[in-house]
Amino acid sequence: MRYQRIACVINDLAADFFKLVEYFSEFSEDFYLYVYPERGKTTPAVFKHYHKGKLIWKKNYSWYKGKNKAIICLVQYLYFLYFLKKLRVRKTYFIVHEIHFIFFNSLVTFFTKNKPVLWAGDGCPDPRQSFFIRLLYQLSRFYMRRVKYVYFTSPKNDSLLLERFQSGDKNKWVIPLGVTDIPADRLPFPNRFGFIGNLREGLGLGLILEAARENRNFYLEIVGDGKYRNDLEKLVKEYEIGEQVKFLGYLEYPQMVKTASRWQLAFATYFPSPKNHTYYADPGKVKLYMELEIPVIMTDITYIAEEVKDLKAGEIVKYDSADIALAVDKIQSNYQDYMDGIRKLKKQYFYKELYKQGFSTLEKRL
Structure with a gap:
């Protein structure tokens, strides 16, 4: 086998x-x-254990029902320690994509002989956002310099963290999120569009609703939930577009894929600013749209926006409802070209090729 022992600590959406x-x-x-x-x-x-490609053990554990962020992080970390003990994970590379799992890594390494691998998904451009963010930022600076293997999903995040955390460039690589090469099972409905993600400010959802108000043939399905949902539902009522917009809430992955397969196009209209952490990320929703071969309308915020534009895999728009509406018309009027473009882009991010090259260092046995 290519790797001897690998462990991964990851949230369900990322999984x-x-x-x-x-x-x-x-x-x-x-x-x-x-x-x-x-x-x-x-x-x-x-918790799961695979041996030579086969799932040989699995167990579910109940979860904290509250919303306190600090307690959630603590529960995640305590389960992590129990995971290492329960599955007797030793002399293993363990990959994490959230910084708090490498806290106290010297002690974890000493007792288990495991090696932490951080695959950083986004940056923290403004630590003044809150006390909690500032605390994570300071701890991140401390630990980033002490973890041997650090990977980044975005070259922008690479530059930010190398500069902010002064972590040097030894054993640091960029490994973008990969997608499958399996052709998507698509049956798009005319004028049906979609959005996937947490419902919060700064995602252009209000602008998308404005575009829907101006076009009665604009039907939008929103997958996800969040504190901004009530405000969006009020806008839908105010704009009198209740027949055009559906809030579907969180969907399990198979149902989400089935729902998205009906969309002509999808939105990733982040507020385009270096103060937005997504500026330094490789947004999962864009890669999901790519995997499902859905042309994307997005703002010029992440590294992949330039590739979307060059291959005509979608349209890059201003943070403006009129520009969003114009992009919808452009894609619909020449739809096959955009479908060809998103398929070309998808081929460049086949996960087996990306990960084989990117994680080659982990082939060394501990």
Whole structure:
């Protein structure tokens, strides 16, 4: 096998999107997995053990029902320690994508002989946002310099963290999120569009609703939930577009894929600013749209926007409702070209090729 022992600590949304589970379960002699619910969800945590590609053990664990961020992080970390003990994970590379799992890594390494691997998904451009963010930022600076293996999903995040955390460039690589090469099963409905993600400010959802108000043939399905949902529902009522907009809430991955397969196009209209952490990220929703071969309308915020534009895999728009409406018309008027473009882009991010090259260092046995 390519790898001897690999462990992965990841939330359920990332487990569905990132293809790490598929990759390491196939190419590792032993692969240990701890999946915890994305923040805001209370589904059980799951421990799994794969041996030579086969799932040989699995167990669910109940989860904290509250919403306190500090307690959620603590519960995630305590389950992580229990995961290492329960599955007797030793002399193993363990991959995490949230910084708090490498806190106290010297002690964890001393007792278990494991090696932490941080795959950083986004940056923290403005630590003054809150006390909690500032605390994580300071701890991140401390630990980033002490973890040997650090990977980034975005070259922008690479530059930010190398500068902010002064972590140097030894053993630091950029590994973007990969997608499957399986052709998507698509049957798009005319004038049906979609959005997937947490419902919060700064995602352009209000602008999308404004575009829908001006076009009665604009039907939008919103997958996800969050504190901004009430405000959006009020806007829908105010704009009198209740027949055009559906809030579907959180969907399990298979149902989400089935729903999205009906969309002509999808939105990733983040507020385009370096103060937005998504500026430094590789947004999972864009890669999901890519995997499902859905042309995307997005703002010029992440590194992949330029590739979307060059390959005509979608339209890059200003943070403006009129520009969003114009992009919808452009894609609909020449739809096959955009479908060809998103398929070309998808081929460039096949996960087996990306991860084989990116994680090659982990082939060395501990």
